[in-house]
Amino acid sequence: MLSLCNDLWEVQFDKDNGAIRKIIDLVNKKTILDNLHNEVFRLECEEEKYMDSFHSFMYVEKEDGVKFQWNITSDITLIALWQMDGNSISVESYIENRSNQKLSSMEYPLLDGIGDFAAIYGGKNRKDFKNYVAHSYATGFLIEEPLDNFHEDEGFRYMPYPESFSGASMQFFTYYCENKVGLYFAAYDGQYHQKWLNFYKHNGKLRASQIYGYEDIGYGNGLKAPWKFVITLTSGDGWYEGCDLYKKWALQQTWCSGGKLKERGEDKKASWLCEEMGACTFGIDACHDRSLWLERYSEDIKSPIFHVLGPDWTKVEQNYKNSIPGGYNDWFPTRFLDKNLDVIRRHGDRFAPFEFDFLVATDKSDSDMICNSLQKWPQKPKSRDEYKFTMLCPICQYTQDLHVKRDVQVMRESGCDAMYYDISANNILKTCMSDRHGHPVGAGKIMTEAYRKIYFDTKQKLAEVKGQYVPLGTEMMNEVFLDCLDFYQARANAQPCSFLETGIFRDLIKQGKAQVIPMFQYVYSGYAPLRMDGWGKLTKEGGDLIYHTIAKTYLWGGLFEINSEYSAMEMVDEIENSAEEHYCDFDPVGFPYDKSIADYIAKFAALRTGRYNHYLAYGEMKRPPKLHIPKVWRTYYQYNSAKSSMEWGDRGKILLDSVVTARYGYEDSELILFANTTDLTQDIMWQDDILQEDREYDVCFDYSTKTSDTKKIIGKELRNLKLSPRQLFIVENKK
Ligand SMILES: [Zn+2]
Incomplete structure (x- = not known):
């Protein structure tokens, strides 16, 4: 065996094929990874055609590491440089391609045979211990006993980054047995490269892996991962331990280089958003009279409210029933109802229009330009999402021009305080397979860079026109957009009474075997955009879980969101809004507005905007105290x-x-x-x-x-x- 080790642990590699055979905790004399399989990598050639065998293998031992070389064919070589670095081992790898084949992606390293830590350390007392995996999926998700709760070849199988709707918002995950041991896996890439960070069940044990590629696919092109994929032995000190390790690296990256929110000037942040808004709403109709509800929320919540109004303000209908605008002329004139805006202004509330900023119709205005600028999806996107959207590729000039020009006009006509983008960069795989957009096939990193440029350009132009900083928000959030976005809508805090992200794990959530955790907030508090979450309806019929969701959302640094997208609003004065005046179908329900929920929100809205605001808006989230807390249904x-x-x-x-x-x-x-x-x-x-x-x-x-x-x-x-x-x-x- 070849091995890399220090006083604490040892990683053993097979001399014949480079497979990672064992990871041993030397202090406790326990083998925590034990792998008998010989699959070392998975090379994807043409889309979805895989190679996992090789002609020959060789290695060279170095002072602090080892260099592996697999000759996959006579002219395709995988090279991996493993290194021991303090308490971590890390690998950088790349493919040299001298063939005329197209290579799409590489899954390497594969860490197979990760065991049941609780059984390894607990022995006869196995039941006193628990294993967990915490992943940056959807800004943070914790699943207990993944060996029991994942099916074969499932779990966090394909987790694209940066893509937090279906994949990873940050570049790490950790698997641990509480207070015993853990493994931390991270990709230290500050350059926005596309990758997949996976942890799933394979051959009855657990497998951790990284996939890279889909960035420059072409005949004879190689693949490379010019960053360290790091593995660290931890003490199993909860999911916070992994976050603490990651945070040391993360806060040094470009996306944090603008400094902490509290230190940014008025031209770099919207203080009103961070300090003055006590709650938020999402999806209230923009073009129909909703003054009754706007008045009522304001009266009871008693602090200013930030409204992301619904999509129904464009000239060509923007709705959830298969109608969206295409080019510029489909958007104007806008149809915001003055009566709604007057109420918003009178109460000191603020608003942003809901906009599908990259999702467009292909058969309306600018049809030819749009069809030439569409993101081309891979045949199988390696994600839970199938991305059945007609999205503009952000690298195309048409997209960049439309985004800036359109949004400036939207702001001019509506007087909005901010812009909100749905199904925008944070939900989307950073892959465009087009060979006609002037970018390499796959795109990846340069696609993220193009999104960043579009957000920056739009924001700059909006500020020029408005004469003050105009915040931008999106659905979901990834670390790579921390410095160009100001707020985001997420929904997972409300699970299991929510919708969309984390819904695929809803059965586990309901059984108490999985939960949303504030990993993103814990790593990036003080830097991160403001989270809107809660997916709330203020009705007794919705259940009393909402009280938990409200408290959790504020205490995790966010604003609670009253959501009016997919159902009738609360009945106020015996009045319910109708589906005829809405952008998607729903049935009348007749559930009355429940003031006691609004009163509970009011308390937290006062907290958010009162004397402790600086802790929640600008402070650093720390581990909460360990307490014995009674549980309730x-x-x-x-x-x-x-x-x-x-x-x-x-x-x-x-x-x-x-x-x-x-x-x-x-x-x-x-x-x-x-x-x-x-x-x-x-x-x-x-x-x-x-x-x-x-x-x-x-x-x-x-x-x-x-x-x-x-x-x-x-x-x-x-x-x-x-x-x-x-x-x-x-x-x-x-x-
Ligand atoms: Zn493209």
Whole structure:
């Protein structure tokens, strides 16, 4: 065996074929990866034609590493440079192609035979331990016991990056047994290269892998991954451990080079968005009178609201029923209803139009230009999403020109404060197979760069015209767009009463075996765009899970979103909006508006815009305290999704923590928040010693408005907490 090792662990490679045979924890004398299989790589030649064998293999040992070379054919060679680097091993690899074949992608490395850590470390006490995989899929997702919960060749099988709807928002994942051991996998690529970061079940064990390619496909072209794919042995200290490792690298990258949000000037951020908005709505009709609801939300939530109005404002219908505009002339004149905008302005609210910015009709204005500029998808996209969209390729000049020119005119006509882009760069595979757009076939990295340019150009022009910074937002978020976008809409916080991303794991979520986790916020708080989440309807019939979702969304740094896309709005004054005046079909439901939900949002809206705003908007998310928190069953009824979706009409209950907690740092101060999401008193016990017994803290016992009092309390008096129904309890440690 060839091996790379230090005092802590050893990685053994097969001398005959370069396969990774074993990973051994030397301290505990445990083998955590044990691989008997001989598949070392998967080379994709023409689309979907694979090679995994080779003619010959050789290696050269170096001082701190080893160089492998596989001669796959007489003129195609895979080269991999493995290195031991402190507590990590890493690999860079590339393909030399002297043949006249086209190569599409390479899956390498393959780490096969990753075992059941809980069984390896727990032995007879296996049941006392649990394995988890945390992946940056959809901004963060945790699945327990992946060997039990993944089917063969499934799990996080094809996870494209950067693509957070179906793939990875950041470049890492970690598999661990709590408090015992873990493996952290990351690609340290700051250059936006397209890749897939996968963790799935294979041959009855777990496999971690990376795929790269689809960037420059052509006869005789090679493939390369000019970054370190890193593997680190961890101590299994929760999913935060992987985040802490990644964060050290991530905050040094280009997308963070603009500095922290709090340090950016008024020409580089929208302070009103970060500091003044207490809640948000999504999908309220733009061209029909919705003043009744706009007034009511405002009256009860009591803080300014950010509205992403629905798509129904374009000249040619932009709706969810197969009608969208094409070129510039299809968009104007716009049809925003003044009465809605007047209410928004009167309350100090702000708004952005919903726009499919790259998704276009091919049979309307500019049909020829559009057809020549369409993104060409690969035959099989290697993603859960099939991308059945007619998207403009961002590298085409037509796309770039339309985006800027159109959005400036939308802003001129509507007076909007921001722009929102649906199915935009964050949802889309960065692959364009066209050979007629002037870019290499595949595109990848340069496609991400083109999206970045379009967002920057549009933002710059909008600011010039408006005379102030105009924030841009998208559906979902990836780290590569951190510095060009200001907010994003996500929905996963509301699971299992949500729709779209993470829906594929909904059964596991309902069983309590999978959950959304704030990985993205934990890594990038202080830099990241503002998250809109919650997918909420303010009705009793929707269930009481919503209280948990509201608290979680704010405590994880976001704004709670009232969503009016796929169902009737709440009945206010006996009035419900009708499907005839909407951009998609829904049935009347007649569920009345529930003021008690609005009151709960109002409390958090006051929190978001009040004296602790700087922690949530600009602070650094830290690990929450370890607490014993009673769990409660929450009910939900999902009626706000497309009728054809698997979620529609589903109702049930889910067991969740009764109290949501979070902890933030800002400069030298710290804030710990506790939100009782139930209508019962909850007893909380500390299981760690973050609080010092004799130290004095500023405590707000029941934050409900911006003027709620604080008292000085010493640590030992906070050891046992009793939280009254829906109480928001806050401990500040000012230094
Ligand atoms: Zn293209």
